[in-house]
Amino acid sequence: MLGNFIYSNPTKLYFGEDSLNYLNEELPKYGKNVQLVYGGGSIKKNGIYDKVVEILKANNKEIIEDGGIMPNPTVEKLYEGVKLAREGNADLILAVGGGSCCDYAKAVSVSVHCKEDPWEKYYMKFEDVDAGTEIIPVGCVLTMVGTGSEMNGGAVITNHDSKLKIGHIFGDRVFPKFSILNPAFTFSLPKYQMVAGFYDILNHITEQYFSGEDDSTSDYIMEGLMRSLIHSSRIAVKDPENYEARSNIMWTATWALNTLVAMGKSTDWMVHMLGQAVGAYTDATHGMTLAAVSLPYYRHIMPYGLAKFRRFAENVWDISTQGKTEEEIAGEGLDAMEAWMKELGLIMNLKKLGVTEDMMDGLVKATLIMEGGYKVLSQEDVLKILKKSM
Amino acid sequence: MLGNFIYSNPTKLYFGEDSLNYLNEELPKYGKNVQLVYGGGSIKKNGIYDKVVEILKANNKEIIEDGGIMPNPTVEKLYEGVKLAREGNADLILAVGGGSCCDYAKAVSVSVHCKEDPWEKYYMKFEDVDAGTEIIPVGCVLTMVGTGSEMNGGAVITNHDSKLKIGHIFGDRVFPKFSILNPAFTFSLPKYQMVAGFYDILNHITEQYFSGEDDSTSDYIMEGLMRSLIHSSRIAVKDPENYEARSNIMWTATWALNTLVAMGKSTDWMVHMLGQAVGAYTDATHGMTLAAVSLPYYRHIMPYGLAKFRRFAENVWDISTQGKTEEEIAGEGLDAMEAWMKELGLIMNLKKLGVTEDMMDGLVKATLIMEGGYKVLSQEDVLKILKKSM
Known part of the structure; x- marks a missing residue:
């Protein structure tokens, strides 16, 4: 609603x-x-x-x-x-x-x-x-x-x-x-910044998608935006001067975060809170900080929002459902996302972004806790996710 | 692009x-x-x-x-x-x-x-x-x-x-x-006007969707909007006071025709041209005039835009593709649309909207020909489509 x-x-x-x-x-x-x-x-x-x-x-x-x-x-x-x-x-x-x-x-x-x-x-x-x-x-x-x-x-x-x-x-x-x-x-941007931007776009959408149990047109629009982004990013990473792919990605980025898809619905934004804490400590590229913490975060909260993760797997990643449990389908969706992230060449490890073990306490404290996601994180949850991201 | x-x-x-x-x-x-x-x-x-x-x-x-x-x-x-x-x-x-x-x-x-x-x-x-x-x-x-x-x-x-x-x-x-x-x-609207409006929404989207061979983010957004509309309309037709369904439909209607999904892409609008000619002759409800001519029109042009009709079948209507030719998949998509239109109770026959055989020549002349669709219609095409809609 x-x-x-x-x-x-x-x-x-x-x-x-x-x-x-x-x-x-x-x-x-x-x-x-x-x-x-x-x-x-x-x-x-x-x-x-x-x-x-x-x-x-x-x-x-x-x-x-x-x-x-x-x-x-x-x-x-x-x-x-x-x-x-x-x-x-x-x-x-x-x-x-x-x-x-x-x-x-x-x-x-x-x-x-x-x-x-x-x-x-x-x-x-x-x-x-x-x-x-x-x-x-x-x-x-x-x-x-x-x-x-x-x-x-x-x-x-x-x-x-x-x-x-x-x-x-x-x-x-x-x-x-x-x-x-x-x-x-955008053609001349180095690959590192380019793919970090692509992941930033996807994450803007997932932050708004993984929230709420109700039926909302916004979720359907977001599935469309994600499918377009995934398709075009696979082309752009091989051929950065492909105008068709870059034009679609540019347009998707605008609509992913120009307020439209958040209208009338709850949102999460916890990956950004984790990533921004990392950014404040390391000055690492924004999209890479998100990429590094995303899978540990989403795998951590998946059991609390299983139906939506299953829908994500089916409607965004075309995971076949036959003979599988809901957990298996949902998990395969995140596996498909991981494969795509690797294909883009994203940094998915906090150590590589300059995070050291002695920063952990500070990072936990610097992470603002949002309440719109499928699980409100405790400080223990935050620490666990950060450690899994190392 | x-x-x-x-x-x-x-x-x-x-x-x-x-x-x-x-x-x-x-x-x-x-x-x-x-x-x-x-x-x-x-x-x-x-x-x-x-x-x-x-x-x-x-x-x-x-x-x-x-x-x-x-x-x-x-x-x-x-x-x-x-x-x-x-x-x-x-x-x-x-x-x-x-x-x-x-x-x-x-x-x-x-x-x-x-x-x-x-x-x-x-x-x-x-x-x-x-x-x-x-x-x-x-x-x-x-x-x-x-x-x-x-x-x-x-x-x-x-x-x-x-x-x-x-x-x-x-x-x-x-x-x-x-x-x-x-x-x-919108709750108190009679069912006839309500479902005519639902079809108007879908048709606004298909008019913009069935055009062009290129890859465009707009098509992905439209697939999302159509999926949401189809889902919510099936609820609303049984339970018109379902706020969730009606709120999603209201929002979908706005985004179907507020210029967004037409940005940077070609569009068709031929169903509206046919429907508007009928409207000028009969004063029939707009959405019903579109419903009456749509399937004959889309079946007529399907061979000229087969890849898009196949995509429509798969991404909007979840038609399985295994062991089928492209024509079969595309055709099953339109069959699914027809079943949904019947489920809503749309009038899919021009006679029932007051069109008589003697209006045919006038209707053909009153139909403006658009050039963005998969086939630019001749007057013979228009006549054939109108006759199939009777």
């Missing part, structure tokens, strides 16, 4: 090979000063930076340079970005990159006119943006897929001092005003 | 049992004069009219009464509605009903400040709304599901004089600003 909800998704998407041109249609809607947010410089190598700057200049914009966004944007970087936006009177924040850049841009956008410390307000106290607080508009040019940040109000920030990596879900005022999605911009 | 596209869906949805209350949040955004659009009076019997009027009065609105919208809104009614809106200086058009009321409201909204005859401009010449033309905002309170009109820019208008029933797809400026979806409001 679908519970009560409000759905509003105001982000405008420009999708396809010519989509960057539409930046020319969007820029005139905003003021002169554009804060240009990007990562470690790969966009300078592949020419996207130059193309964007050219369009900004053609539209008479002043550029506030804000590069060097790290894969897990830090609270210190957030403070720097806020300072830049204030000094430069930013009228638009334009993120060019992946989810880290989009997340960071949104975190800056709600912090520029925030009178309190944004980390305290949004991430420690989980408060909403005050109704009267001006939000700097955000636009995205996506060069990496996975997070869905291009069409939602989420922003994850990491505090290395307190070893916390926390996501805040802001409302629809904080969604990007527009996002530009060109699948060809 | 996903072709290039722009996606923007600005409609805000309030979904659930308490959703009508949110009318109190929306009304203050608009001026004093609200044109209240509704159908034949069923909302007066079931109490929804009184509830809406109470909220309008509590918000100090002047009501411009505009009832009596017919199942296939006519061009004459459109002119009347435009006159009412001009005389009453409508600030908001509030449609309370099904797709006919929503469609009509949108057609009025773009015609009030249109200097030309709206039928000529939008329906005969298929012109866009001029950039400078003011559009009266539209809101919807949905009491019947099927058309998806609550979250798109489409509006179908019928001209009985020229025997034409034509849909115009307006851009996102014409999407309803908000729609209120309470599944319980």
Whole structure:
């Protein structure tokens, strides 16, 4: 059953090979000063930076340079970005990159006119943006897929001092005003980041799928999205420049986490809580932290949500059911997922991501416990899952 | 592969049992004069009219009464509605009903400040709304599901004089600003209209599914939507007040035709062209006109799109494939669809909808030919399909 909800998704998407041109249609809607947010410089190598700057200049914009966004944007970087936006009177924040850049841009956008410390307000106290607080508009040019940040109000920030990596879900005022999605911009991404992004997409879906006993249209939509992702990822991992596969993956990533499939249903998000704790300790790539803890987690909770794991096996992985018990069918579904993860070349071991035994206690404490999954984990459960992930 | 596209869906949805209350949040955004659009009076019997009027009065609105919208809104009614809106200086058009009321409201909204005859401009010449033309905002309170009109820019208008029933797809400026979806409001609908709406939903999906040879995420999403619809409709037809089933159906209807699943892909829409010709001649219920022509149409084109019909059989209807030819599998999929249609109690015969042999030539001429399906129909094809539907 679908519970009560409000759905509003105001982000405008420009999708396809010519989509960057539409930046020319969007820029005139905003003021002169554009804060240009990007990562470690790969966009300078592949020419996207130059193309964007050219369009900004053609539209008479002043550029506030804000590069060097790290894969897990830090609270210190957030403070720097806020300072830049204030000094430069930013009228638009334009993120060019992946989810880290989009997340960071949104975190800056709600912090520029925030009178309190944004980390305290949004991430420690989980408060909403005050109704009267001006939000700097955000636009995205996506060069990496996975997070869905291009069409939602989420922003994850990491505090290395307190070893916390926390996501805040802001409302629809904080969604990007527009996002530009060109699948060809994702071709040059190294394989490690590419497949980590693919797993991030699948996990966004499973976090929302493995929850609830009721019948919900959202689950059927998610089965479709997962089937498409699995199909296209198998093609893309062999042939990264396959436009058909990359375009489908880009679109799947957006719909996996733009709020649609969570409407009216309960969700889990426990794999993300485990993965984010690991990320805060190791700075490892987000999708890989999820990949490393997922199978131990899902095998741990499977007995508590058997019917859904059986459905996952049948409807997503086409596991035949004849002559098998429910446990066998459900287990074969997770085995099929494991085989696919290996095929992609995901890192499925925490040690390889830099986790050491002496971090265990800290990781357990840093893992927020969510209550929407098939089993509410105890600290013992968390420790057991982390150990199995080593 | 996903072709290039722009996606923007600005409609805000309030979904659930308490959703009508949110009318109190929306009304203050608009001026004093609200044109209240509704159908034949069923909302007066079931109490929804009184509830809406109470909220309008509590918000100090002047009501411009505009009832009596017919199942296939006519061009004459459109002119009347435009006159009412001009005389009453409508600030908001509030449609309370099904797709006919929503469609009509949108057609009025773009015609009030249109200097030309709206039928000529939008329906005969298929012109866009001029950039400078003011559009009266539209809101919807949905009491019947099927058309998806609550979250798109489409509006179908019928001209009985020229025997034409034509849909115009307006851009996102014409999407309803908000729609209120309470599944319980659909409980009291007579079974005939209810199941016609269910078939309209399925057909919206198949019109977009049966087109193209490429691999597209949209097809996977559509398979999910169809599976959910089939499952829930079987429950609802036996137990119309099953909230779970009706809520899933309501949500499926919205996503079947709110532009998402058409993004980046080719579409067909030939069943709607056939059905709309029948509607213009007989004024029969829209969903039933589609039901009557669908199987003859799909069986006619199946050989030209065999791979997709086979996929439909496997992924939507769970047809086993072992030891069967592709034609057999594909055919069994359509047989399964036929069995489901009979289970719902759909009218699958044009004679029962009032079509007579002497209408045949006129129907063939009134049927617009679309080119996105697996076979571009000749007039002989159209005649053959219509005759098989008798």
